[in-house]
Amino acid sequence: MKKMELVCPAGSLPALRAAVDNGADTVYMGFRDGTNARNFPGLNFDDRSAREGLRYAHEHGRKVLLALNTYAQPQGWSTWTGAVDKAAELGVDALILADVGLMAYAAKTHPNLRLHLSVQGSATSYEAINFYREQFNIQRVVLPRVLSLAQVQRVMEHTDAEIEVFAFGSLCVMVEGRCYLSSYATGESPNTCGACSPAKAVEWRETNQGREVRLGGVLIDKYKPGEAAGYPVLCKGRYEVNGEVSYAIEEPTSLSVLDILPELVRMGISAIKVEGRQRSPAYVAQVTKVLREALDAAERNPDSFSPRQDWVAALNKVAEGSTHTLGALDRAWQ
């Protein structure tokens, strides 16, 4: 059986090296602008660092993917096509695209460049996947975090595209690529600006009853003195519905597929992905190291695999809310 690929985030050159040094098979990165879905200040790669990152990864026999997974508007079209051309010239191993218009451009202009469908492309069924495959020869699809394990299996039975699933990291609760919550409150969304709940729209305020956090002026959460406060992502705030205050959409939590790694291996999933290009090189090192060990163990001996306690503890330490879930893969979560 073909080995499952471990795909790790590189938000910077040090993070890229950390991923490679700790056993990532593949790293993914973005350019330093709005062409990718982690468009954060101080993050991502310019020409020089991209070349250096590619050299480092390729010297170690690893692959580099370039995320170009925001949607291009006419006013910025040449920036996005320029990024496609740049990636081709740099010699990345594949482009991760979400925008149909850009796929058409990439397939026509660079027919030999391998294309992956970003999770932002929202392909949740084999019919959707086969559309992208037939039109643009997409080689691999990153599945949105909405399918149960049985549904993932069903998709795989009806397409010959490689399937990549998220393994660890911050959990999108909504279908990726179809969530405008961020722009509704702040004017900026993952699709248009590569940003969800952008830092410049966040406002913290200390009050007598504790700490308030707002996003675009909307009160997202209130923390009692001493209560741990995470980054204010819109879908993980506490709101009032019918007189009841709760995490009405989702608690702060991270996805982790550690418990079901052997199933993923048996199903023939091509790659598992770690979220977090916005996180530190230390995070990347830690998560890559644990998942490398776990994946090797699961592939060696899937029947007797069980997650080691130190792996679970290490991952929980860097997880949002210090806790984890299988998300939609587990039907009960839905």
Add this chain to the structure above:
Amino acid sequence: MKLALGPLLYFWSRDEVFDFYRQALNWPVDVVYLGETVCSKRRLLRLDDWLTLAEELTAAGKEVVLSTLSLIEAESELLTLRRIVEQGRFTIEANDFGAVHLAANKVPFVAGPHLNAYNCETLQMFHQLGGRRWVMPVELSHTSLAAIQSCRPAGFETEVFAFGRMPLAFSARCFTARHYNLPKDDCQLRCADFADGLVLNSQEGEQFLTLNGIQTQSAATCNLIGAIPQMQSLGVDVLRISPQSRHMDKIIKAFRAVIDGTSNAQQGIEALQGLTQGEPCNGYWYGEAGLVWLEQPEVREARQLSGG
């Protein structure tokens, strides 16, 4: 400029749905979108029921489009989708690329608002595959639309979501069921209790979002009646009015009057006062956060600043 009644996004009773569309026979709308786009567990109307309504509306002179599910996860949902695509009589609204795949080069389709068309190359693709119209993503501004209008394929129609609570997100999880501590597989169809969705407030009582099963909407109602003259000058072909439980006849009449020039934009805004679910909003259209409402003087100022 045509007026369209968008697909019903809520779970109303069978009688309420039939009653609603029989009223629509007499409303001055040109296009009616029919079908379930949110949740496949809402099955009070079957495809045959929708087709019955479709024939009645067609006989009343309306253009009927059959809308498809926005988030497709299960094989049973693909079966329904295939039946809609293959019914052979009406145009479909493709709300997922799976639907585009099935309809391509076979069935004329409208590229729905969740297909993420942000540029002309995407519209070109739809056009080549048999698309006739696209619905602009709700988060785009008039500036972006103007740029797209200048390069869209000839004859390919543009529709703008102009009134209603905006669909903002979809999830595997049902948030209405979650509110009642029910798993989705045993949701007891609690969304039927909320004719216009279940409002989610901030902890200081600001209406923020609307939970509608697996869909999350704005709590404010998008209202672009004041932008009709601008949309006319941009060559927008169709305005979408999304159904709500009350006042639809008045809302449609007000839009019709501004489109036909029998009322001006300001009179249109005044006519709709108090008729929206929650506050009105128009921020997206003016390039701001979606929940913002800009008054007409502010709109003029914003347009001058942007040179629009």
